[in-house]
Amino acid sequence: MNTVGLIVEYNPLHNGHAFHFAEAKRLAGADAVVAVMSGDFLQRGEPAIVNKWARTEMALHLGADLVLELPVAYAVQPAEWFAYGAVALLEATGVVTHLCFGSEAGALEALLPLSRQLADESAALKAAVAEELATGASYPAAYAAAAARTCAGDGGDAAAARALLMQPNNSLGLHYLIALRRLQSGIAPLTVRRRAAGYHDAAPTDAAIASATAVRALLAEGGLEAAAPYLPLFTADILAREFAAGRGPVTWNSFERQLFHRLLLCTPEELADHHEMNEGLQFRIKKLLPGLESPSVTELLKQLKTKRYTHTKLQRTLLHVLLQHHRSALTPEALSGGPGYLRVLGFSDKGQELLKRMKTTSSLPVVTRAAGLDDPQLELDLRASAAYASAMPKREMSDLFRDYRQPPIRL
Template identity: 40%
Template sequence: MQVTGIIAEYNPLHYGHRHHLQEARRLTGADVLLCLLSGNFTQRGEPAVVNKWARARMALENGADLVFELPVVYAVRHAQGFASGAVKLLEATGVVDYLVFGSEHGRCTELKALADFLARENLPFRERLKTYLEQGYPFPAARAQGLIDYHKEKGIPGLEGLTPEEVKDLIGHPNNILGLEYLQALARTGSTIRPLTIPRLGAGYHEEKLTTPLASATAIRRTLHESGRHALLRRFMPPRAWQILREEIEAGRAPLFLDSFTSQIISLLRRTPLAELRRIDGVGEGLENRLKDAARSAGTIEDLLSGLKTKRYTRTRLQRLLFHFLFNFTGEDASDFSPQKDPCYLRLLGFNPRGQRLLKFIKKRATLPLITKPARDLLPHIRASGRTARMWELECLATDLYVLAYPCPQARRAGQDYTQPLVITAGER
């Protein structure tokens, strides 16, 4: 049985995602598509526009067969943490043959060459990188600049045919960056999973307007935020994804945006002492003072982010930091769930009949506990390991704070990580 893994956010699922699922199946001849899905918060440091159970259903009704959760300790993380956690989880299922990821570049050989280069110690490049970091560039920009410089001077092995501009493109787009991290993580873990990339179709990742039927998720969220009218989205989402989104909106469980967390985050910042702020992952170097100052003048999350922004910190990094703060994700947590360490469990979100058949194999081969019903399956592991307990505690807290931002008060009950049933579907419609 051929099994292909996909790492996704589906925030929300659009035609580009469906195309990716179809192509992944076609190109790898997969019998089963196994999807690892970000939970209620995403890598950009934003709440998902609709909760993880609804997005798992979107995936299962648009091509995926089995959906596991990418835990919040990896999902709301820099690219390396995100990719390492995800790759380790795919590996831990014991059944995945291929990892298919979308990239702006669309060709694996060159991405691999660059990943190999980045994985090796290379003093001249490291020194370039360090110089740019010292000049206050954020890490992604410093790395891009260092690579271009190096490529101009010495040429990166395997990329000899590329101009510096093309190298910049390779390292400068969000899906390429994640792809490079997947490739490095696969190499680091000595995984037998074979990587394959598919070019992204349609609008760019950052494209904010609904211009083509292949609109980006960003454009879809923007439309939802500004107009509040989901009917507008009918043309831009596969029917069963659109319908699920619509049902969630009508039930008062969506849509959620960054600014749904304004008072939770700013209130907390105003009342938290500096010493406690310093314990949060990513806070330090005086950032705790900037956070306090920015929270004083901010009336909205946008104000807060503007007040925090500097050359050194990207907006995405700051957003993740705000959620780390909200979840009380400390420096200690960051090191407990670092890219070097293994995840603690495999948490199932849903499946269709094809996925269900694969589950039997996963039960036999998985190297991590398989969690289908947390109250039953997780309890012994939580008792045995403080790290497992903490990983789950953070997941539950993230969900408990997420649901509190639901428009409908009756839907805000905590503990939904225990009470929400698995998403079981009849398969693709």
């Protein structure tokens, strides 16, 4: 039985995701689909537009058979650890045979050689990254340049490698391949070329497919009616229900009071204790706060932005402050141990069969009730979900504690 694994955020699920889903099943000859999905906060350091339960429904309506939550300890990390955590979850199920991801390249031939060269994190690669960072480059740009230099030293084409890795889905796909190698996984990789819309496209360029960024912009500016051409009907229906109930849309500015409360009360030394807070960024934040025109997250990010600090890096750093993610809990040594559990968010009838198989194949405990496991990573997930719920347009106690009560969604 072929089972394809997908690593998703579905923020929200749109027509491009539906295309990728269908192609993944076709290429893998898959009988079932396991989706590893970020919870309420995402890899670029921002909140999801609606909560993980609503997005799990979207995934199940699309045809996913089992939806697992990527712990927030990995979901809000740079590409290397995001990919490692997600691939480790798929590997831990013991039932996934293939992994399919989207890429600009649309083929593995260019990415696989790079993954073999970069998987061991050589001293030369680390030194090259440090040198590139010293020039003022952002980390993604520094890694792409350093990887290209390393590959050139091994007889590769540096210019081609750098151009490839400067494209966001290629870069993330490379880290999926690296994670498979580091985990010595037998899962077979596949890739689908991104169609019609680029990852960062802020506006639609196609009649039916737009990036998630563009879809969210349409929702913000014109509501569901404006975004509807780019969404499956079930996504539009779920969004309409969540918005009507006051559970969305949630944006960074929904967290203004929470975030500024933390930033104002913390000393520079306390800020420095948070994950990804480095190179004196805590002093820059404290210096900027009194001069802001308004206490908005958007304004703070605008003022903090430099060539060195990408928007994504800054968002993630502020998110770690908001969620009180201390650097001692998210060290490379801690993260390299991988996730400690498989949290089930939803399943289909076929997914129930997979869960039965996983009783004997899984290398991690399968969690269907939050109270069923005591794990530091799970505690971070529960806190993140409560923080997210407290920023919803309409706050309800039932939402604040939903993670403790909500069983997996079944369709």
